[in-house]
Amino acid sequence: MAGHSKWAQIKRKKGANDKKRSAMYSKHIRAIQAAVRSGGSGDPAGNLSLKNAIAAAKTDTVPADNIENAIKRAVGAEGGAAEYKEVTYEGYGPGGTAIFIETLTDNVNRTVADIRAVFNKRGGSMGNSGSVAWQFEKKGVLLVRDVSERVQELAIESGAEDIQESDEGLEISTAPNDLYAVQDALSGAGYEIESAQLTMIATNTVAVGGDDVRKLMTVIDALEELDDVQNVYSNADLPDDENED
Numbered sequence: 001m002a003g004h005s006k007w008a009q010i011k012r013k014k015g016a017n018d019k020k021r022s023a024m025y026s027k028h029i030r031a032i033q034a035a036v037r038s039g040g041s042g043d044p045a046g047n048l049s050l051k052n053a054i055a056a057a058k059t060d061t062v063p064a065d066n067i068e069n070a071i072k073r074a075v076g077a078e079g080g081a082a083e084y085k086e087v088t089y090e091g092y093g094p095g096g097t098a099i100f101i102e103t104l105t106d107n108v109n110r111t112v113a114d115i116r117a118v119f120n121k122r123g124g125s126m127g128n129s130g131s132v133a134w135q136f137e138k139k140g141v142l143l144v145r146d147v148s149e150r151v152q153e154l155a156i157e158s159g160a161e162d163i164q165e166s167d168e169g170l171e172i173s174t175a176p177n178d179l180y181a182v183q184d185a186l187s188g189a190g191y192e193i194e195s196a197q198l199t200m201i202a203t204n205t206v207a208v209g210g211d212d213v214r215k216l217m218t219v220i221d222a223l224e225e226l227d228d229v230q231n232v233y234s235n236a237d238l239p240d241d242e243n244e245d
Helices: 006-014 018-039 048-059 064-075 108-122 149-157 176-188 211-224
Strands: 085-093 097-105 125-127 136-144 160-166 169-174 193-202 229-234
Touching: 018 048, 018 064, 018 097, 018 229, 048 064, 048 193, 085 108, 085 211, 097 108, 097 193, 097 211, 108 125, 108 211, 136 149, 136 176, 149 160, 149 169, 149 176, 160 176, 169 176, 176 193, 193 229, 211 229
Parallel strands: none
Antiparallel strands: 085 097, 085 125, 097 229, 136 169, 136 193, 160 169
């Protein structure tokens, strides 16, 4: 979730219980198969959407066998297989926060109804197209445990736009098209990359505290549990103790 560290987001996802982890894996499998069909290839070297989908799956520790099997099934899928399309939705959450939602759906009417129901029941509201999208921008984000100056220099030389250092490592931001150039440069130099993927980053954040934190997380959790929802981003700036969950 944009608005706080990607380290925190990864820890939160990796710490999910078995039921949530299974649902998360299913979402990634859907994204991989949709990328194969839309890109017309099961080879990530020639299908950037597939490459991005695989990177996101690996970040959430989806097993390599699951990824390979998903690609094989998509490549060999018959014409009657479900066709998913990418649709985004926007809304507002507790504390004046903006929420941006990415979905893969084969039934837009079902998806929008499910999302609207979450907002109505959990204390948020749907927004019109473009109402909050302007508050986010697509970026490549790499997480590296090594904080040495050489890593930072190499990242900048290969296209990094911004580098944030924490106790856990470096969070490197790039333009979308430069993500894999930076990844290849660091990997080629022998540095281990925790994750590398495209994501949406809030250009401005809103501080959220008190009971609004719980309410916002309830909305986001409910949205993430929907089968058609792939990613949920918020511009919330959460307290440090929430970031560590």
